[in-house]
Amino acid sequence: MSVDVETLFDAFRQFVGKSSLAPREFGDLFGQAMRALVKFDYIVVFAYRGNERPIDLYSTFDSAEHVIFVSLYQAGPYLLDPFYHTARAPKPGVWRMRELAPDRFFSSEYYRTYYVQTGLAEEIGFFVPVGNDITIVLSLMRRGETGPFPAQEFSLLRKADPLVATLVRQYCSDIGHLFDAAVAKQGRGRRKVKLNAADTVWRDLNLTDREAAIIELVLQGHSSESIGLRLNIATGTVKVHRRNVYRKLGISSQTQLLSIYLKKLNEH
Structure with a gap:
């Protein structure tokens, strides 16, 4: 796939001069820039803070896909996700799932009972620590029929990482209040919050x-x-x-x- 320079520059032009961006606007612009570089099927952006349940900031799933990739994931499987453990480390950079996964991950029960439901051939994540124990992970996903990311496209994503990380820290770092609100909401329920x-x-x-x-x-x-x-x-x-x-x-x-x-x- 050749780089769509015009689309790429247009996405970056829309970032320039803006003091803030809503998660939806940031996600759309990020997606536009990435589509100018590589081919993929989905985007999802999660924020992780310590042991807390991850917060979804942006995704491109339809309603049925959202249940599997977001709702079901947040219910507990995230605790077994290599991306979750890498975010907690933290380990900044761009990583393929298979680079982070344990040696028996693809034969594990977690993979066979949850991850296989996603139908993904590959997932690549930009891992961006933003302070206060928070890491934002921007995932690009390719379905089985699309196939894994070629080496050339993965190399392009790694070259884009410094710029992506800078944009994330500028527009997405002030999200601690979202975790605080989630904890407070749980605290108002019948059960005690256990992080x-x-x-x-x-x-x-x-x-x-x-x-x-x-x-x-x-x-x-x-x-x-x-x-x-x-x-x-x-x-x-x-x-x-x-x-x-x-x-x-x-x-x-x-x-x-x-x-x-x-x-x-x-x-x-």
């Missing part, structure tokens, strides 16, 4: 800190070998802890583990 939902689930399931750390990595898509390297313990020790957790919970598969995890998340 670290994953930790709450592990406590409810009576797992030790070590068991919780291992099982969370299992659900994210890490193999026993990968978990051992991350936690600096033997692979055999990881397997022992996994068996103990399965016995404690009365389950025999990762499918059942994920089901319990998501059910418990929805109770908080």
Whole structure:
């Protein structure tokens, strides 16, 4: 795909001289600029702050797609998303999903029960930390029939990253109040707000800190070998802890583990 210079410059022209932009206007201009560089099917922009539920700032989904990509994602699966963990790190830059995913991500139950519903061939994200523990992730997505991003297009996106990051920090950094409002809204409900939902689930399931750390990595898509390297313990020790957790919970598969995890998340 050749670069549409006229469309690209027109998008940047509309940024110039504006002191502020609403999320919808910013997203539309960002989309215009990116379409001048590469081919994609969807855009979604999420803001992440610590352990809190991500906030969707912009997307191009229809109503049915929005349920899968946004509503269902925010209900709990985001906690197992490589993009969520990268945003929390944070790890600025432009990244392909497969660069960030654990070694068993594409065979994990999270992938098979949630992510596969998206029908995506690939997702690429611009990760932009904006301060106050907030990272904004602008994702470009390609459906299965469109195929992955070619290397040349990915290279163009990486070259665009410094400019995109500058624009995000100028027009999208003042969003802490959105998280504060979400927390306040939850606080007015019947249930107490618990920002670290994953930790709450592990406590409810009576797992030790070590068991919780291992099982969370299992659900994210890490193999026993990968978990051992991350936690600096033997692979055999990881397997022992996994068996103990399965016995404690009365389950025999990762499918059942994920089901319990998501059910418990929805109770908080």
